[in-house]
Amino acid sequence: MVNIFRKQQNILYVSPTYSSGSKERMLLRDSILLKEIGHNIFIYCLKDSFLHRECKKAGIDCIFHTGTTKLRVWNWYKLSRLRGIIKRYDINIVHCYQLNFLWPLASFLRKRNLTALFFTINFEVSKFYKQFWYRRLIGRIDLIFIPFREMIDSINTHMDVPIRKIYSSGLGVDKINFEKKYTFDEENLIHLSCWVNDHEVELNDLSVCLESLWALNLDNELPKRFKLHIFSNRKWERNILFNPIKDRIAEFKLENYVEFHEHDNIYEIRSDIWISYTSKSPIEDYALLAILKGIPTAVPRNATTEELHRIYHGSLATYRQGDARELRAKVKDIVQNNTKYKESCLNSRDELWNEHGIDGYKYNLFKLYEKHLNKRLRFYN
Structure with a gap:
């Protein structure tokens, strides 16, 4: 045997x-x-x-x-x-x-x-x-x-x-220090984050994040401006999307509200709200990591994410893939009900860790x- x-x-x-x-x-x-x-x-x-x-x-x-x-x-x-x-x-x-x-x-x-x-x-x-x-x-x-x-x-x-x-x-997913703070220290801004995988060559899905960021920063009902942090483990100068993303940022006049990062360890990445924009898999591992870290998350809607939303007590919000207007609405809802979303992340942590x-x-x-x-x-x- x-x-x-x-x-x-x-x-x-x-x-x-x-x-x-x-x-x-x-x-x-x-x-x-x-x-x-x-x-x-x-x-x-x-x-x-x-x-x-x-x-x-x-x-x-x-x-x-x-x-x-x-x-x-x-x-x-x-x-x-x-x-x-x-x-x-x-x-x-x-x-x-x-x-x-x-x-x-x-x-x-x-x-x-x-x-x-x-x-x-x-x-x-x-x-x-x-x-x-x-x-x-x-x-x-x-x-x-x-x-x-x-x-x-x-x-x-x-x-x-x-x-x-x-x-x-x-x-x-690997172990996470649940006691650590995974948010930015800059309190005058609300920090959004997303991850760009090395192989991606299409800008359409990521553009949804930029369009939503532009609309959120025009919304007078919200108390703070938003900043988007785009992470990748590849050097941005060698990334085929770098120049098209910068062009789109210039188009929306978001130069002061977008920051590029090169990061090898996703477990250390911080954010106030995590955005997953890809639909190639039901949900990315990074989105689940964000929830484990206590970071409210917005993900594209599909059968899997809808079920996860139900099981894990509303710790993630779902939006229609490619719909910048609905993504903006869900981010706004997370901001306005931030305490509820953070409590949901905390309440779902043990169950989520046991499964994943x-x-x-x-x-x-x-x-x-x-x-x-x-x-x-x-x-x-």
Whole structure:
């Protein structure tokens, strides 16, 4: 029998992407957790991507994907190197984070009965994967990890995956000093903050924040002016969005009300109100971190965020994606009812930490790896 804490495993994480969002941060967290307890970790990624840079810092071995990442059945043969890696390094666990790479991996592993296949997905699936060829491949997956239990119905419906094969893992956020003050000392302004991921090249979603800031600073009913802090872990001079953002700031005459920051540690970022503007995932890990820090948060409205709003006692406000007018209204409501929102953040902290905190997350990750490895050993031996 496999004991995940005693028997060393060879683990391959697969995510060839230039993105740098919640999913990539989850992959890094998973790989570092397994490396810390002595396993051999390999990351299959793109050269010079966010994952590659962060893996170098963590001392994790990277294997680079070459060629297109837009895969069709007829070009799976181009992934012969990936298949060779699994055989050469005698991989025991494959954990995939990209849906288009899941299908060839499931095919490659059909005859490797002792290798477990896991998949993490953090977005709502829109396409249906119910054709007979997908059923065979889905059957090869041991377990699908989702960060929010509200996503179960979507995965079950669109991919025809049995609910027993879907596990709500939470986001696994690190510990936070709950006693620390995470707001700015400048009390003559209300400070808004948002995060720009490295891979973003479109300004439209971020423009919503700037338009709302402009309107908020024209509102005579509010006692203070607003300042927006835009954070990124990439140097702004090298960010493709830097000049377009500055042009938009000049258009709204907000030069004195927007500040750019380069920050590696999101856990130290401060704000009076946190704004999440992206719709690529149900909710970003940074938005949940803000709530844990006691910072009221505004996020785009979807099924997941509406349910979180209900469960966590109104500690976050939701607005329609891309609607600057509604975002302005929700920020205004947070300001006018600030005490209520802060109390809601405080009241939801324990429940939120239990579901998304690192302590339970890492224990369950280890035990699920162990469980499915042993399940395969019993069945195929």
